[in-house]
Amino acid sequence: MQMQQDYKDISPSGSNCIKPPVSIPSQLLPNQKFVVIMNAEQFRRAGYQAIDRICDYHITLRDRPVSSQVEPGYLRKLLPSSAPTEGEDFQLIADDYQKYIIPGLTHWQHPSFFAYFPTSSTFEGILAELYASSTSNPGFNWSASPACTELEAVVMDWIAQLLGLDESFYNISKVGGGVIQTSASDSALVATVAARSRYIREHPQVAMENLVLYTTTQTHSLGKKTGLVLGLKVRALEVTAQDDFALRGDTLKAALEEDMNAGFHPFILIGTVGTTSSGAVDRLDEITDVAKHYPSLWLHVDAAWAGVAFVCPEYREAYQLPAINNYVDSFCTNFHKWGLIHFDGPCLWVRHRKHLIDALDVTPEYLRSKDGNAGTAIDYRNWHIGLGRRFRSLKFWFGLRARGVKGLQKYITDCIKLNTKFAQSIYESDLFSFVTRPSLSMTVFRLAPKSLPQLRTSELNILNRAFYTRLAARNDIAITQTELNEVFCIRMVIGAEKTLESDVEHALSLMKDEAMVLMKNWEGIGGRRGRKTHVVPSHSH
Numbered sequence: 001m002q003m004q005q006d007y008k009d010i011s012p013s014g015s016n017c018i019k020p021p022v023s024i025p026s027q028l029l030p031n032q033k034f035v036v037i038m039n040a041e042q043f044r045r046a047g048y049q050a051i052d053r054i055c056d057y058h059i060t061l062r063d064r065p066v067s068s069q070v071e072p073g074y075l076r077k078l079l080p081s082s083a084p085t086e087g088e089d090f091q092l093i094a095d096d097y098q099k100y101i102i103p104g105l106t107h108w109q110h111p112s113f114f115a116y117f118p119t120s121s122t123f124e125g126i127l128a129e130l131y132a133s134s135t136s137n138p139g140f141n142w143s144a145s146p147a148c149t150e151l152e153a154v155v156m157d158w159i160a161q162l163l164g165l166d167e168s169f170y171n172i173s174k175v176g177g178g179v180i181q182t183s184a185s186d187s188a189l190v191a192t193v194a195a196r197s198r199y200i201r202e203h204p205q206v207a208m209e210n211l212v213l214y215t216t217t218q219t220h221s222l223g224k225k226t227g228l229v230l231g232l233k234v235r236a237l238e239v240t241a242q243d244d245f246a247l248r249g250d251t252l253k254a255a256l257e258e259d260m261n262a263g264f265h266p267f268i269l270i271g272t273v274g275t276t277s278s279g280a281v282d283r284l285d286e287i288t289d290v291a292k293h294y295p296s297l298w299l300h301v302d303a304a305w306a307g308v309a310f311v312c313p314e315y316r317e318a319y320q321l322p323a324i325n326n327y328v329d330s331f332c333t334n335f336h337k338w339g340l341i342h343f344d345g346p347c348l349w350v351r352h353r354k355h356l357i358d359a360l361d362v363t364p365e366y367l368r369s370k371d372g373n374a375g376t377a378i379d380y381r382n383w384h385i386g387l388g389r390r391f392r393s394l395k396f397w398f399g400l401r402a403r404g405v406k407g408l409q410k411y412i413t414d415c416i417k418l419n420t421k422f423a424q425s426i427y428e429s430d431l432f433s434f435v436t437r438p439s440l441s442m443t444v445f446r447l448a449p450k451s452l453p454q455l456r457t458s459e460l461n462i463l464n465r466a467f468y469t470r471l472a473a474r475n476d477i478a479i480t481q482t483e484l485n486e487v488f489c490i491r492m493v494i495g496a497e498k499t500l501e502s503d504v505e506h507a508l509s510l511m512k513d514e515a516m517v518l519m520k521n522w523e524g525i526g527g528r529r530g531r532k533t534h535v536v537p538s539h540s541h
Helices: 040-059 074-078 090-104 123-135 148-164 184-202 222-230 250-263 284-289 305-312 321-326 353-360 370-374 393-428 459-470 501-520
Strands: 007-010 017-018 177-180 209-216 235-238 265-270 298-302 332-333 348-352 432-434 440-449 480-484 487-493
Touching: 007 177, 040 090, 074 090, 123 393, 148 177, 148 348, 148 393, 177 284, 184 209, 184 222, 184 265, 184 298, 184 332, 184 348, 184 353, 209 250, 222 235, 222 265, 250 265, 250 284, 250 501, 265 284, 265 440, 284 321, 298 348, 305 332, 305 393, 348 432, 393 432, 393 440, 393 501, 432 501, 440 459, 459 480
Parallel strands: 209 235, 209 265, 265 298, 298 332
Antiparallel strands: 007 017, 177 348, 332 348, 432 440, 440 487, 480 487
16 A cells, blocks of 8 residues: 655745655666665674684784785775675675775784774674664663663763762762763863853853963873864963973963963863873872862863773872862773773763753754653763764673773783883883883883983984884884974883783884894984984885
8 A cells, every 4th residue: 555645845936846655666677686685694694704704803913914014095996986886795895804904904902002002902892882783872862772871871980980080970979970972082172162161151251262271282182172173272381301291280370370360261271191192190189279279270181091090099199080089170081092992982070060061952852852851861962062872881881891890900900010011121221211201001212322322312313213213114013103392202002902021022122123223324413413314224024
């Protein structure tokens, strides 16, 4: 029986014409193939194969090059210029993933991946992602799928407890609470939106162009990007090597007095626990003592990497958890970095959820619900920028239950122990020296041969750029460069779950080998004055 339905067509002239119901032809067009949509049994077989291939991938990780060896544009040369007109056999698609995609991947879970920060991948997480994607819930309201919201509220309280956060940050408090964002950058963005909204509400006479966002010269680029997105002035407060690149209270106080006397309105400071370049920890104890005299200044702490170490109580005091619990307005850490949770897993907690919701709540009629109106359930769409959201709490639930607190603590402490041994080797070396003190599982160092004590910083920078170029050309290690107050240096971060002591020893050995090759061919730097630097290119590995 054909459904009776009217379709209105708005013509260019503005007249409404009633169109008959659209009919679907019962016969296929000439030369049209019948497309077979995968059924449950076909999915089952393809799933078995996928699991087998994923297992093989992880088992053979150690035998693969760490970094992809392809050239830019490689994939466009291998793939058709447009999508297929007819559906293709799924086996061909699955095989092409192995053939074309895997060679273009950098293997972040590789035992010799020491670049950036770690990003987790576990079998429990893979299964959680599979289950979550099988239902595809947008999760913007509690009523969209109650389990999505309620599980997130529960696991965020589990993690807050695991980290030792104050109970004011728990969802169960109904005052503060936690939410899964898409990145630490988004966490900083929504915290800044909430801080700006609160400040303007309390100071309605202040013009937007006079607001100032504070970062430091070592804050992650998320601070500058937040200012760019929101059209805010950003002031980076200076930090020094003498203070281990940490922001001090006196620096903040001087900046506040200077800016306020000039008619500006600093309204938020993004502090950091574990900066990207050096692992530095801002002196939040001093900062909060200053901030208490400026109650309209919002304090947000970005602890994207180092914050996960709070699962181990022995690191809480040194990494400023007491100050976070006593005063800070919002706190973020990324469990997809060092918490054995698949990307994306950034966790944001706020002390007062009202400020976040007041700033972000936009509720048209079609998003209203009985429970939302009554305030008896969390509607997480009001806790971040987007509307729809993935069922990310499931991988937290799977991961935390499978590993337990002790499993996560062992993983963190194992990484730190490996870094301690690596740092000791750097300390004892005649080739290398620290640029700043090691932090948890990170060591920042540079090539500074004791045989060349006369080299100036600028000359050492040239030497270290050449050294890094050689390391970056290898495919059996991945490591990152950085710069700390005009000192070029190398970052070594341990975090892959499969990394063993032998992998760290191998990394140190090849670093020494590359340094020695470079030193043997070093002909002077400007000062064996007048002669050009000559760097022998790294061999292909």
